[in-house]
Amino acid sequence: MSVLRVRVWRGGAEGAFQAFEVPRHASQTVLDVVTHIQRVLDPTLAYRFACRVGMCGSCAMTVNGVARWTCRTHVDKVARGDALEIAPLANLPVIRDLVTDMREFFDKWARAKGQFSGTRTRADDFARVAPQSPARRDADAAIECIGCAVCYSSCDVVAWNPDYLGPAALNRAWTLQRDERDAAHAERLRAVAGDAGCHACHTHMSCSERCPKGIAPTAGIAGLKRAAARAALRDEL
Numbered sequence: 455m456s457v458l459r460v461r462v463w464r465g466g467a468e469g470a471f472q473a474f475e476v477p478r479h480a481s482q483t484v485l486d487v488v489t490h491i492q493r494v495l496d497p498t499l500a501y502r503f504a505c506r507v508g509m510c511g512s513c514a515m516t517v518n519g520v521a522r523w524t525c526r527t528h529v530d531k532v533a534r535g536d537a538l539e540i541a542p543l544a545n546l547p548v549i550r551d552l553v554t555d556m557r558e559f560f561d562k563w564a565r566a567k568g569q570f571s572g573t574r575t576r577a578d579d580f581a582r583v584a585p586q587s588p589a590r591r592d593a594d595a596a597i598e599c600i601g602c603a604v605c606y607s608s609c610d611v612v613a614w615n616p617d618y619l620g621p622a623a624l625n626r627a628w629t630l631q632r633d634e635r636d637a638a639h640a641e642r643l644r645a646v647a648g649d650a651g652c653h654a655c656h657t658h659m660s661c662s663e664r665c666p667k668g669i670a671p672t673a674g675i676a677g678l679k680r681a682a683a684r685a686a687l688r689d690e691l
């Protein structure tokens with residue numbers, strides 16, 4: 455039976471990698487490897503997962519230097535020979551081992567006014583949104599985000615400027631700006647047009663390259679930049 459040599463981050467920000475040997479199997483995922491370590495070799499290892507099928511986003515970690523969903527990442531695709539290095543997501547505080555503190559990530563969604571602001575009541579009829587309208591198509595392309603933070607941890611601008619709202623929060627803001635039922639467009643545009651908002655993006659594209667859902671936050675951020683520029687010209691910011 456072949457063996458994987460796995461280095462796993464232990465401790466907080468000042469921690470270090472610890473080496474383990476894990477039996478290698480066909481179709482093994484990186485999450486299977488972490489689970490084996492925790493269940494068989496060291497029950498004190500802290501990590502996070504829920505669905506195991508790419509729906510919840512909670513299993514995201516850094517695997518051989520790249521942020522990924524570990525439950526949807528096969529060892530054979532990412533191992534360097536028999537070597538695997540597993541670390542917590544970058545750009546987020548480490549609580550312990552492979553678990554990061556997601557609070558600032560979701561706080562930024564709130565700062566970007568990432569909540570829907572409707573005007574109708576349950577007494578009103580359903581809103582009718584034309585499926586082929588440009589706004590609806592823009593929203594469709596961006597709306598499947600599950601908040602995994604893979605894009606956020608892949609973004610160099612977040613690393614340089616921890617205040618930057620980041621690709622996920624801006625992508626969320628964009629879906630709401632393109633939702634014709636939402637009533638907070640002006641307020642939200644002001645929230646994302648500041649120094650730590652859309653204009654800080656350097657279009658490095660790592661977010662769009664790494665998003666496991668195939669979302670391109672860069673496209674939404676470009677849309678926000680255009681909308682902010684138009685609003686500034688009209689003196690509406």
Ligand code: SF4
Nearest residue numbers: 599600602603605665
């Ligand atoms: S945009 Fe993609 S990578 Fe970023 S949080 Fe959403 S699903 Fe995850």
Ligand code: SF4
Nearest residue numbers: 609655656658659661
């Ligand atoms: S395109 Fe913008 S948001 Fe995406 S990774 Fe690059 S700098 Fe960050």
Ligand code: FES
Nearest residue numbers: 506510511513525
């Ligand atoms: S455990 Fe839910 S996406 Fe991996």
